[in-house]
Amino acid sequence: QVQLVEVGGGLVQAGGSLRLSCAASGGTFRRYAMGWFRQAPGLEREFVAAISWSGGSADYADSVKGRFTISRVYAKNTVYLQMNSLKPEDTAVYYCAASRANYSSRDYEYDYWGQGTQVTVSS
Numbered sequence: 001q002v003q004l005v006e007v008g009g010g011l012v013q014a015g016g017s018l019r020l021s022c023a024a025s026g027g028t029f030r031r032y033a034m035g036w037f038r039q040a041p042g043l044e045r046e047f048v049a050a051i052s053w054s055g056g057s058a059d060y061a062d063s064v065k066g067r068f069t070i071s072r073v074y075a076k077n078t079v080y081l082q083m084n085s086l087k088p089e090d091t092a093v094y095y096c097a098a099s100r101a102n103y104s105s106r107d108y109e110y111d112y113w114g115q116g117t118q119v120t121v122s123s
Helices: none
Strands: 003-007 010-013 018-025 033-039 046-051 058-060 068-073 078-083 092-099 117-122
Touching (some): 033 078
Antiparallel strands (some): 033 092
16 A cells, blocks of 8 residues: 655745645555646646656646656655746645656546645635
8 A cells, every 4th residue: 555645745836836745655655656636626636747657757637848857766666746936826735746657647547646745826
């Protein structure tokens, strides 16, 4: 059983930056592809970014390409989401997820989920 804990959310002005962290425990971190998803009030959960188990490949939603960067540090069992040039439409609860399959934009392919961290971007 893998436990995921996200930290780093908060309130930021439009144009600002935040870095989310997701610490994994209870499993072999390097065996899992990792992803970030988000859910805004009244909307469905949507894909943000994913990184392969090797860290060599990544994928991004079109809405965040060029602004967000996903990365992972094996020594810390942690995956990061660096978010730059934030926009009010980025406001959501952000979730970290782990997949035993390949990295994916499909949430049903993820096996473990964190509790989420709130990101609020003011205009």
